[in-house]
Amino acid sequence: MSLKSVLFAAVAAVSLAGAASAEGTKIMVQDQYARVSTKMASSGAAFMNIMNMSSEADQLLAVRSDVAKRVELHTHMESGDGVMKMMHVEDGFAIPAEGSHMLQRGGDHVMFMGLTETLEHGDVVPLTLVFKNAGEINIEIPVDLERKPGHMKHSN
Numbered sequence: 001m002s003l004k005s006v007l008f009a010a011v012a013a014v015s016l017a018g019a020a021s022a023e024g025t026k027i028m029v030q031d032q033y034a035r036v037s038t039k040m041a042s043s044g045a046a047f048m049n050i051m052n053m054s055s056e057a058d059q060l061l062a063v064r065s066d067v068a069k070r071v072e073l074h075t076h077m078e079s080g081d082g083v084m085k086m087m088h089v090e091d092g093f094a095i096p097a098e099g100s101h102m103l104q105r106g107g108d109h110v111m112f113m114g115l116t117e118t119l120e121h122g123d124v125v126p127l128t129l130v131f132k133n134a135g136e137i138n139i140e141i142p143v144d145l146e147r148k149p150g151h152m153k154h155s156n
């Protein structure tokens with residue numbers, strides 16, 4: 001009896017692993033969080049590490065969410081005089097084959113413009129990432145107001 005259940009567990013584990021590698025998603029999102037600068041802020045941003053397990057490069061084309069009137073892909077650029085400016089990236093972000101692309105403070109990010117609700121620490125924001133190859137991927141992003149910026153020189 002006990003041997004039988006051990007065998008069954010082993011078979012189940014193998015078939016689960018097989019399914020995941022056969023037709024699991026080629027995109028993985030890690031370490032995602034969203035933040036607003038103040039409680040009354042009308043805009044916010046989201047950050048994450050996007051990994052591409054596919055042997056083909058992919059592109060994050062757009063992001064959708066009900067949490068804001070507009071959701072844009074932004075980057076930070078230095079505008080000559082040393083001031084960091086945010087810019088809308090129309091083409092989105094390239095995710096290299098078998099590589100990753102980090103959205104982080106002071107760099108590329110997802111921008112929420114015209115928040116339709118206040119974001120508070122601990123809230124969860126549903127987000128749809130639209131990829132050129134992988135299609136639409138739904139994720140949930142926790143609002144984390146205590147997260148410190150990474151080791152980027154410029155942070156917002």
Ligand SMILES: [Cu+2]
Nearest residue numbers: 074086109111
């Ligand atoms: Cu922005």
